[in-house]
Amino acid sequence: SQTIHQWPATLVQPVGSPLSLECTVEGTSNPNLYWYRQAAGRGLQLLFYSVGIGQISSEVPQNLSASRPQDRQFILSSKKLLLSDSGFYLCAWSPGHAGGSPLHFGNGTRLTVT
Amino acid sequence: SQKIEQNSEALNIQEGKTATLTCNYTNYSPAYLQWYRQDPGRGPVFLLLIRENEKEKRKERLKVTFDTTLKQSLFHITASQPADSATYLCALYNAGNNRKLIWGLGTSLAVNP
Helix, strand or coil, rough: EEEEEECCCCCEEECCEEEEEEEEEEEECCEEEEEEEEEECCCEEEEEEEEECEEEEEEECCEEEEEEEEEEEEEEEECCCCCCCCCEEEEEECCCCCCCCCCCCCCEEEEEEE | CCCCECCCCCCECCCCCEEEEEEEEEEECCCCCEEEECCCCCCCCCEEEEECCCCCCEEECCCEEECCCCCCCEEEEEECHHHHHHEEEEEECCCCCCCCCEEEECCCEEEEE
């Protein structure tokens, strides 16, 4: 069966520090991968999605970036965190062959920028 | 403008009753509509998907309806249990919108014993 791992679960970082959140998927190949941010009262905001290695689409201009160095690995990064980057970050995957497929989420990372 | 709306107020019901949650949308022609459950501090979990040519879909105690004329989906939980307490999110897939999911803000459900 497929599983998705996301870490760390919680993170407290000072403003201006770098960020690296990692997500890996097991039990499937060539998945679509997603990074979402969820803020209170604002719902799920798609940040990045990827349909293959090295293929990243950015949805929202910001100081975050994403990379997909391997088929089942997706990384969210920042060189310098802002206070506004605080939030709940979720990684998700879906089968790569069909649009509209359900998303399967990790358990998220609660990021607090102080 | 395009938007998707769910009941913003929390829904409180008594155990054993049927919970009904609403998802309305405007200016979309979704090919699919999906429902997810989210517990505090956890990622959403997929529950049901219904296609535009389907009126109803069932899974155990869950039932989803999809009315493309009313532009509305209803999500029902029959014989509700306290363990059903969570936030429920709807999301629609609109093939014309760069093939991405559009998410509602969710409705909080509390089932009281």
